[in-house]
Amino acid sequence: MNNVENEVFIFKPFDEHQIKEEVRFVLYDVVNKCFSRMESIHPLGELKVLRKEFESHMQYKFKYQTKDNGRWRDRTKYKYLPLERETEDGLKYIYYHVNCSPYLIVVFQALNEKPNYNYIGTLADFPVSKLYIKDDYGIKPTRATYYLGQNKSFDIATKVNKLIEEVRIHNNLNKKDVICAGSSKGGYAAIYHSFLGSFGYCIAGGPQVFLGEYLGKNLSNQSSVLTPIFKYLTGSLEEKDKQWANQIIPDLLERKVHEINYNSPTIFIHVGKDEPHYKEHVLPFYNMVKEKGITNVYLELGDYESHKELAKHYPVYLRKSISKIINQKLVGD
Incomplete structure (x- = not known):
């Protein structure tokens, strides 16, 4: 680096x-x-x-x-330009360096059968260092791991955190200057890694917070692209593993809020008010963090009902939120 x-x-x-x-x-x-x-x-x-x-x-x-x-x-x-690189641990990434950058933006990928980097063009004109991390370390058809790990191991999560820390230190930044971002699967990863790394900000779009409910909704459907991801993460296709997958983020939050001098990331979430991700994932998560005393959470509800429309609305929200952060004008200030 x-x-x-x-x-x-x-x-x-x-x-x-x-x-x-x-x-x-x-x-x-x-x-x-x-x-x-x-x-x-x-x-x-x-x-x-x-x-x-x-x-x-x-x-x-x-x-x-x-x-x-x-x-x-x-x-x-x-x-x-062929900018993709690979760490010694096998993580693929693209890094855009800006001298004296005030922040580091880390972007995680959404779910796709052809894993690729998201929002490079969306963020191109921000004078900030950017790290885009690929997720194609699992099994077909999507190769998705949700940036966690196989068989409940969290080995990929450890590697991702290591890479972010390496780039952060290279930029001479504090943890509070790291912004994690992503939509859908990437939104989940942005939430998870912002808490795991004790970073400053998270900008998530339509995240699937409770993976057991989302990935394990129909374990008998072998043709679903979600079933192989569930099996990769849990090691089986058993109903009992849904609870484990659901608890990944809640358990992480529970550990973090009890750490001495822990500061929660400021969380920005966008989701369609009439799409299933709001009631099934975002609203329960919003209530959960509030119950744990985390108040720096800002929720924007879009006027749409399909998760597919997130691709239209999230880039606008991402740019708006990053501008607020860079200008230090957070909602409610």
Whole structure:
């Protein structure tokens, strides 16, 4: 992590696309909406670019062009810079570094059969370091682990916390300066890891707080994408394991509130007021934290009834909440 600024990106048109002739490398700055670099690469050659030659937002995409009748024409489609890295523990992540960043935003993925990073574009213009952590360490079809671990082990949770701490320390930040964020499965992870790491903020959208009820709602349905996740986490498909899965976050909160000098994260939650996640997960969680004396919880209810609509509303809420945090203007101040 300390050497991230000295990282080298190597572009090899022949190795990547079997292009044998001269190539023009075209680099587009997504944030500033301009072409950042156009440079010729000799036949079978390569181009090396140091990470520090890019602006810190690292939101770039590139393509290759070759000449056709004396004019440069696109040979490939745009693709984003290959920023994914992997820790020694096997965690995959993308990290965008900003010098003297006042905060670190950690973003967790939603559930998808093709795990990928969420909200990179949504947060691109915030001058803050960002850490996006992938979740594809489980079994098919989703490979989801909810950033916890196999067979009740929490080994992945430990690795995730280790990575966040490494980046936090690299940024010379306090724990209160870490913002955990995500929607749906990512919302669960944002809540869990904000408490586990004793971090400053959590911005969750439509989280599934009680995993036993959500993942184990129909254990006999082998075609459900949720059943394999439940089995991965608990080690079985038995009804008795639902309670264990339901208690993961409540048990964590119970441990944390009894720690000496513990400060709860400030929690922002968005959910549709008429969608099932509100009554089944968010409202019971909201009442639970209030009963434990945690008052820095802010709830926004959207005017919609389908969990799918979260993808439309959460990015707006995420940007709004981060702006409030950065400007130190929390709701109710």
